[in-house]
Amino acid sequence: ELKVEQNPLFLSMQEGKNYTIYCNYSTTSDRLYWYRQDPGKSLESLFVLLSNGAVKQEGRLMASLDTKARLSTLHITAAVHDLSATYFCAVDPWGAQKLVFGQGTRLTINP
Amino acid sequence: SQTIHQWPATLVQPVGSPLSLECTVEGTSNPNLYWYRQAAGRGLQLLFYSVGIGQISSEVPQNLSASRPQDRQFILSSKKLLLSDSGFYLCAMDSGQGAEQYFGPGTRLTVT
Helix, strand or coil: CCCEEEECCEEEEECCCCEEEEEEECCCCCCEEEEEECCCCCEEEEEEECCCCCEEEECCEEEEEECCCCEEEEEECCCCHHHCEEEEEEECCCCCCCCEECCCEEEEEEC | CCEEEEECCEEEECCCCCEEEEEEEECCCCCEEEEEEECCCCCEEEEEEEEECCEEEECCCCCCEEEEEECCEEEEEECCCCHHHCEEEEEEEECCCCCCCEECCCEEEEEC
16 A cells, blocks of 8 residues: 655744655655645645656745655745645656645744 | 636535535646545545546545536535545546646535
């Protein structure tokens, strides 16, 4: 059974600090997605990573994918309060667009 | 650009009652469509997906069913709701392999 595990599940940090969220998965996949969810809201697509070594950046967020290690990271640089949300990674292990989601990382950024 | 509509936005239903949630999409033809459920404080679980009209695949055994009567319409149904059917139901779409999946605004279902 495919497992997608995020670490940490909860993260409280101060504005201006850097941190990384990790997403490990248990089977081969070269497709990984990152989403953001605000409380009570739907999911917003952040990044689509489609190959080993892929790196994408948008503002203070940068995502990378290492398919050999079965690991993706979401790095936050100089965090600001607006980035407070729950972040999900999702894997498409069979290339069939059937995403398997991690548990989510609830990020709280304090002023 | 693609737009996904879901209704109703919220729903409170008694155990044993029927259910019908609707999802419609705009801005694309022949999309792949998906139904996900999110339990409180949890990740998403894929329930159904469809690659075309009348084509439905179920991912988990459950009390729910799905139908796709039109290219851009996806319906989630139940004949008799269970308490465990409560959750946040999200419809999603994409245009094929490797494409981003976009999510609708969701329906929050509470079964009492």
